[in-house]
Amino acid sequence: MLNSSGRVLTRSTNTGTKDEYGSYNLGTGTYYMRVYGNGSGTNYGLTLNLDQAGNNRSNARSLGDLTGDRKEYKDFIGTNSGDPYDYYKFSTNKPCFLDYALRDLTANADVDILDSRGNRIKPTKVNQDSGYNQHESIVIGTGTYYARVKAPTNSSRQTNYRLVLNLRSDIPRENTNGTEWNGSFYRFDGSRPPVNFHENEGNKLAVLNLGRGDNKRFSGNWGSASPRTEYIPRDNFALRSYTHASFEQGKEYEFNVNADDGYQLLAKRHHTNEWFYITPKNQWKNDAHDGKTISYTWDGRSGDYDLHFHYYEAGGDARFNLDWNEVNGSWQQPISNYYVTSEFGPRILDGKYNFHRGIDLGSPTRVGTPILAAKPGVVSFAGWNNSQNQRFGLGKYVQIDHGNGLVTQYGHLNSWSVNTGDRVSGGTQIGTMGNTGYSFGPHLHFVIKENGVHKNPRDYLDF
Structure with a gap:
């Protein structure tokens, strides 16, 4: 490869009858490709591919804010051609679904979505299309992300591809009334979310109706799946759910919890928005793997409340069950024999x-x-x-x-x-x-x- 003045910018490294590969970062301008033999004649095919996506996050191709219609980007990838990865950088200004796909493949390449720190985000829906084509879906929040295209695992293969990125509307929201569990789901990174995870609207995945709450119970045994696999990842989700409940001041209540990961119980009084903490304030509890009974004497005023449970699933099976009842609060003797x-x-x-x-x-x-x-x-x-x-x-x-x-x-x-x-x-x-x-x-x-x-x-x- 030569520049417009005829100076050699780069040359292939192989000799003889082996395939030749080379790459160079080009600026705007005019260039020349020079092909020369070694003394004997041969036919050849010259392939030129303008690779617009860099091979790491620091020089990723910037796509800007992904809004509006679906976007498509064509490029080429292959380990032997010095192009094992292609990175695309994009951002979103609201939580949404992202469908992403690789099309027109002639070898088994792959694509991942990474967060701003380069961590892979597990897809909520995995679907391999026919042939080599890939198609997956995730829910993402507000922020910066990367699409990483990986070269075929067979280092001798390379392929053209068409990367498709499609943002689909806002997060799903299902209607609930006061007697049903209103559940807001959030994604989080790491081993557990902060206790105020629900304050980050950019991580919200969905708002779902989780069923009746007027029977003083909640049952969620999701196993290795999630409450809704089309919206919620199997791991690393947090749930903030509430329903209407009535409590009387001075009466004792028992809350029975069974949870495989962390949880919190709290309540907000209607009209005043005053909070009451059934489990310690600003603290995840992880003590209900085999069931836990929590006794709480209601020290707020009698009336109507939103009873909240917060729960997070870090990995493995997902499970949260809750029921509560009033304990007999009648008087009893302070001594049994007196x-x-x-x-x-x-x-x-x-x-x-x-x-x-x-x-x-x-x-x-x-x-x-x-x-x-x-x-x-x-x-x-x-x-x-x-x-x-x-x-x-x-x-x-x-x-x-x-x-x-x-x-x-x-x-x-x-x-x-x-x-x-x-x-x-x-x-x-x-x-x-x-x-x-x-x-x-x-x-x-x-x-x-x-x-x-x-x-x-x-x-x-x-x-």
Whole structure:
């Protein structure tokens, strides 16, 4: 190959009767091809192919923003011709489907779609056409991508090709009503997505109706596939789904989860958009491979909520199942075997008049008798009433907030077995009977307060 001045730019490396190959990056201008023999005559075929696609991402052929009608690009590829890869760079300004294909092949070449970092994106639909032709589909978000055409695996083969790229409309969106699961699917890179994955609209794949939610359950056992293989990849997808649900303040609910990868449970109150976190805020849980029951006492106001589950599938089988129910929140005795030693109300204690703000319960087993939560709630205190070196007040005690201004206290304990912030069910052991604080013998001082006012426990429980 010579330039317009006749200077040799490049020459083939083979000699004799072997096929000759060469390549050179050309600029705009006039060039010459010079063919010469080695002393004997021969017929030959001269093939000239203008390769507009570079062989790596840094010099990829730029296609700009792929919008509008389908695009086609013709070129040539072959390992022996020094052209093992062709790269095409393009971008999209919204999530969409991309159909991509290689046509007019005479050898087994291949094409992949890469993200901006050069990672291959697994196609959601694989379909090899007749002969050597390739046709696949993926869902992509807003961003920059590459199409990489690979030369035939047989290094002695080369082929012309026609690369077809076709962006198909916006992502699919299915209608849902309030009683159905509205599911938004997103793609992610790496081993797991960030907890706020749904804030990146550029990664959204589809919005689908996932079925009934008014039966207080969701069932998704997708195996090695995905919820919709025509839209969603088998791996590396995240799901944000919600349905309408009603909850009552102070009542305890159990959420049963079975998930093979990470999940979150949370709820948003209608009208106020206030969030409540059934699992810890901003944290993926990975503890439900064999099933997990989560107890939660509703500390928001009674009313209507959007109950959310977020789930991600990193690889292997995909599975997420959820159901929830209200737990019986009725009152129950704080001790299983007891007798009343002092009533609520006025009394004489240690020779002095005072008003007893709770009820005292003794037990034949005395110190060490299990003390139980009288209702579901959240532990708002567990510890000493004052300095543990003083015989003062309630001594060691536990306080539980049951919502709606209702609080119970359990005083003079020998030990506590819960911590502040723990959610407890009715009947959960929270400590043991003791004789700490201002006490004249082992017993439980049981207190009920409503909106800060001490109430007679007999108005709530039969002692």
